[in-house]
Amino acid sequence: MEQKTGKLYMINGPVVKADNTSSFMMHEVVRVGKIGLIGEIISLEDDRATIQIYEETTGLKIGEPVRSSGKLLSVMLGPGMIGNVYDGIQRPLEVLRNRSGDFLKRGVEVLPIDFKHEWDTEILIKDGDTVKPGQIIATVDETSSFTHRIMIPPGVSGTVNNVRTSGRYTVDTVIAEIDDGGDKYNLTMFQNWPVRTPRPYKKRLAVDEPLITGQRVIDTFFPLNKGGAACIPGGFGTGKTILQHQFAKWSDADVIVYIGCGERGNEMTEVLEEFPELKDPRNGKPLMERTILIANTSNMPVSAREASIYTGVTIAEYFRDMGYHVAVMADSTSRWAEALREISGRLEEMPAEEGFPPYLSSRLADFYERAGKVSALGNESLGSVSIIGAVSPPGGDFSEPVTTHTKRFTRCFWALDKSLANARHYPAINWLTSYSENIGDVKEWYSKTVSRDFFKLRNEALALLNEDDRLQQIIKLVGEDVLPDDQKLTVRAASLIKIGFLQQNSYSKVDCFASLNKQYKMLKIMLVFYEKARELISLGVAISEILKGSILNTLMRMKEEVSNDNVEKITAIGKELESFCMALKKKYSGKPDNM
Amino acid sequence: MPVKEYIGLSKIDGPLIFIKKVKNISYNEVVEITYKGSSRFGQVVMLSNDTAVIQVFQGTEGLSIDKTSIRFLGRPLEIKLSEDILGRTFNGIGMPIDEGSRIIRGEYRDINGEPINPASRMYPRNYIETGVSAIDLLMTVVRGQKLPIFSGNGLPHNRLAVQITRQARIKGEERGRFAIVFAAMGIKHDSARYILSSFEESGALKNVVTFLNLADDPTIERIATPRVALTAAEYLAFEKGMHVLVIMTDMTNYCEALRELSTARGEVPSRKGYPGYLYSDLASMYERAGMIKGKKGSITQLPILSMPNDDITHPIPDLTGYITEGQIVLDRDLYRKGVYPPINILLSLSRLMKDSIGEGYTRLDHPHVYSQLFAAYSRVHEVRALASIIGEEELIDLDKMYMKFGKAFEEEFITQGEDENRAMEETLDIAWKVLGYLPKEELTRISRDEIERFYNKRED
Ligand SMILES: Nc1ncnc2c1ncn2[C@@H]1O[C@H](COP(=O)(O)OP(=O)(O)OP(=O)(O)O)[C@@H](O)[C@H]1O
Ligand SMILES: Nc1ncnc2c1ncn2[C@@H]1O[C@H](COP(=O)(O)OP(=O)(O)O)[C@@H](O)[C@H]1O
Ligand SMILES: [Mg+2]
């Protein structure tokens, strides 16, 4: 490859300019300065280039060289990614640590995946086969619970020769040669893909299946589709990160890509320490065996933060193409937007709203559009990428640009509420302002998988909460005492839903994850309670009588006292509820019947 | 490396100076600026062709275009470190200003430090008992945490910081190799004196390293002060194995200096004129707290900042809260009511406490009591709002109980003396006493067993 060299003539933080660059490519990776900092070309004009640098630029000098690499900013995809923690441009942090110690040094070049490890590879093709892009030609059991499917890279096809037999190979072993009639292509177990280009697929499919998260307020009230996108806006301390961690732990995706984009170092450490210990509820394997972390924390270079979400989503698409369901968490997209703003400012571009560049909205759209459910290229299997982006609005004010634009491109909006968080009502998702536009798509799935009346119950509960909100306005002015008993009951029943159902403590061993069956049974019995109590009140039973019994307390504590593998206990509670109501009814009317 | 010297500037603009026709200058390098025999320091903040833009830490007042000489020192801003810094006082860019000598032996360190590799971090799990009930129970401080105090002018943040510093201890462990790094940015002489004299009284002064940039010291120097201090802290913690508590006050003054500099550089401002990179800039300091695998020491940060107009949504507290691992918020209304420490419980938070409390750490009931107190106290606020409309007598019985609970919570639990050092057990017991005003059916966040064990109805 020819080596082209430019020369630095301006240095301004993470943005530098060089001339003599007319043969450089847009978005090409370059090595800057004598120490070889990694950068990417972000604009080209005549023979001058603007470069964003992924490392600290202290010490660079005017006149130092800028070397071309001939490659676009890309990720390396192949066995060995699972369980890793990368920086924003896919440098493995463990390797960096072994190489250069506990603090990040500059100009270090490392491979994203281990080229020395030999994988037990099962080869699925033989000499003479014709292969097409996306076709699965080998498998590797990458972890005890995850099978990596080796695919023909997009754009490659032809007849295979010199195919190796199944055996132990490193990722760079040529396992076959592909002849497309002209050129020969050496097929290895890894491929590169430029991060800013979405990977191709055969067809986009309708999203009709929820991503089950084990979080009641999400699964029951505001579900997200596999292949959908969601937005979690919230001021500091409202619970965005904890919620994202919950998704990473419990959601029923095959692969998790967690992007710590400009947030805290300790939050990444927490995942790194905790996930190997936690078991996937579906197969009992350590959660780390399906997780990839991208950690570009707030104190790491901002340009790499800008790149991190593309790195993450490209990795996710690669697993999607194997036919897996992948969930991507990005915490926080606001920090990504700020990186965009900072770089734009250094370029002296005209700002739009609040200093953000005018292309903020289109960049957000491009990112969230990479979510989707597809039939994959070459192998027809079904795969999806779901994206859940946290948004950190300044001052917790949702009218700012990142929140408003993100809202346009996502169909789930989980609004975190400061006052709920202050009262330690977690998850602090506001049930009145949050929404999911996916309900219509997943209705049938819930009917089939859980129960026919699932959404009927959900809607009843939402109506109850809405009615409660109306009553709360009155209570604020005149107190609860003046309400008639039936309205008092509404307030109490809503409070039961809020405390007993919506609140879910992530740190509770029993309640951190609730199976759909548990969610359904809990909601059902709570609404049965409401219905029966309403009937009692219409018979003249005083509300104090209803509240006096221990049944309400039992219902409130059900989430902690009934575990996922013992949901039958709720049936017993149902019996208790029935006899309690029966007794009251008897007392008041003197004649029992079946109510 | 040969030192390059130039005479004459092309432009002076606010805190910035411009020099043309320079060669071989590196980005961020330090320069010494001499004019009429006295010198000051600056740093290269932009390079374009043959022009260097330099920010002058001591301001540009009194410099002239033709006679100012500039020496490029060929290195970033550094501080010389050894254990001899303990007990010493430095100015805002790390030069000794007490009677002591220069630091003679020692190693130079770039004040910007390097980011800790996230894979090298160790998750902090050792809680620090501060002896302050509100903090220990409701926003437990953990060694290696960054936990700021959000305050306002005239609120007793300094007293609280001093009390925490004096009383802080790790259970079952010697105070050990402990150091305090104190960084003052633009605070008044009397506040600095108050803090330093309290260290002196407690006999800790020989373990304190002080960096002073006071209200009448050069503004731009403040940009360097917290970085110099944190570089010293990193040295003591990660090379000398000490547990370091860093007190930085007042971060608001730091941010204002940064705004001034950004405006002078003609950058596009974000909210309230602060630069768009304020978040990243603050993070580059706050993220220097923590612990590292295989290393003995730790850095715990207790930054203090005043919220302009007591507004927690102001960019400075807002962006700080997005980076730090919680916050302790002081409240003017409570202070007026005579509550010390006037901590606004509902707005305060410690994000790291969850793994450091409960059975085996504090006491098994701690997590649930914590959650219950928040729930109950936030209910108190609703009830008080209602009572102010309909009158307290009109409240239903349950709400009256909440009123009683709220009062006791503020007067018995939050309130304590400046020298009162409560043990964790005592704090938890007071919490139960206060909860005794509520019927036990209300304690839905506490398990039945714990209620059985600790709850006593209170009749007074
Ligand atoms: N030397 C001291 N001895 C006892 N209490 C003090 C001392 N100095 C300050 N305080 C107490 O601390 C409180 C805050 O003092 P401080 O000097 O920080 O106020 P301030 O300067 O108005 O606030 P700010 O630092 O936000 O500008 C005062 O109200 C006072 O009660
Ligand atoms: N579901 C939850 N269960 C229990 N505690 C929670 C939950 N969500 C948030 N919290 C609490 O709130 C704190 C802040 O949450 P975090 O996710 O870090 O907020 P954000 O990312 O929005 O700033 C956490 O440290 C934790 O104490
Ligand atoms: Mg967060």
Ligand SMILES: [Mg+2]
């Ligand atoms: Mg003061």
